[in-house]
Amino acid sequence: MEKIKGFTGFKKNGRLIGIVAAVLAVLLLSGCGTGMSEINAQTPGFFNHYVVFPLSYLLVHIAGWFGGSFGMAVIILTLAVRLLLLPLMMRQARSQQAMKRVMNSMQPELDELKRKYEKKKDRDSQQKMQQEMMALYKKHNFNPLNIGCLPLLIQLPILSGMYTAIRFTPDLAAHSFGWFQLGKPDPILAVLxxxxxxxQSKVSQMSMTPEQRKQFAIMGYLSPIMMAVFSFSAPAAMPLYWTVSGTFLLLQTLLFRKLYPSDTAEKSTDVKLNDAKSKVKTVKG
Structure with a gap:
């Protein structure tokens, strides 16, 4: 249950923008290859020429370094792109933790504001509540619209370009890697x-409160199911890309939890330490 109406709107808008961004990503990924059988220097389109083709070019040359292994090329290029985006994601993680700390510090004042106008439902009172809320945001230098969409917008063209480059790079589909052929679906990769x-979803939710986990429970299962459905029908090169990228994201999430621990985790640690101290005192007593 949310603390205050204005805050509820902010959180709902944040989730809505995330959902819209995900839908746009799917549309972009599915639309990039429309009417295209392969990517080369003559393929028309700004995105194809300046994003997709350079990535396809790198795929071919990296494969040459590994004896023509396009599977290794997909792995190496995926890791390179993710490492390139890592500083951006670290900056986003720091910003999110800073925003959470500000939200926690102003929460008592938000609760007081809610109690003040709890029984005042008329229009004038609601307008005054919104004005006081905006003043409170200004006091704490808190911007409710700053939900971290910029990193997503920056990385989306790069990751979409990777998807399209893998899908339409000539000769990639004919090669094998491990037990599967890159151009044919593989059920084992889909399950993986x-x-x-x-x-990755479960690890991401570890820093959330129990209420937040309930809210995101369905989304936590929806993403893996969607990825599995796509992977069962996609050429194996794509699940290979998603496997490497997902593993990197999992490790990245664990790293960020170490570097930028949430207040919830810190409070949980303090409670455990206090309980341990109490037990020690009880034993000594």
Whole structure:
């Protein structure tokens, strides 16, 4: 249950923007290859020429370094792109934790504001409540619209370009890697992708409160299911890409939890330490 109406709107808008961004990503990924059988220097389109083709070019040359292994090329290029985006994601993680700390510090004042106008439902009172809320935001230098969409907008073209480059790079589909052919679906990879994204979702929710976990429970299962459905029908090169990218995201999430621990985790640690101290005193007594 949310603390205050204005705050509820902010959180709902944040989730809505995330959902819209995900839908746009799917549309972009599915639309990039419309009417295109392969990517080369003559393929028309700004995105194809300046994003997709350079990535396809790198795929071919990296494969040459590994004896023509396009599977290794997909792995190496995926890791390179993720490492390139890592500083941006670290900056986003720091900003999110800073925003959470501000939200926690102003929560008592928000609760007081809610109690003040709890029984005042008329229009004038609601307008005054919104004005006081905006003043409170200004006091704490808190911007409710700053929900971290910019990193998503920056990385989306790069990751979409990776998807399209892998899908339409000539000769990639004819090669094999491990037990599967890159151009044909592989059920084992599909299950692996689903497991990785499910685990990544669970790890991401570890820093949330119990209420937040309930809110995001369905989304936590929806993403792995969607990835599995796509992977069962997609050429194996795509699940390979998603497997490497998902594993990197999982490790990245664990790293960020170490570097930028949430207040919830810190409070949980303090409670455990206090309980341990109490037990020690009880034993000594």
């Amino acid at each position: 992708v689903a497991c990785i994204y499910l685990l």
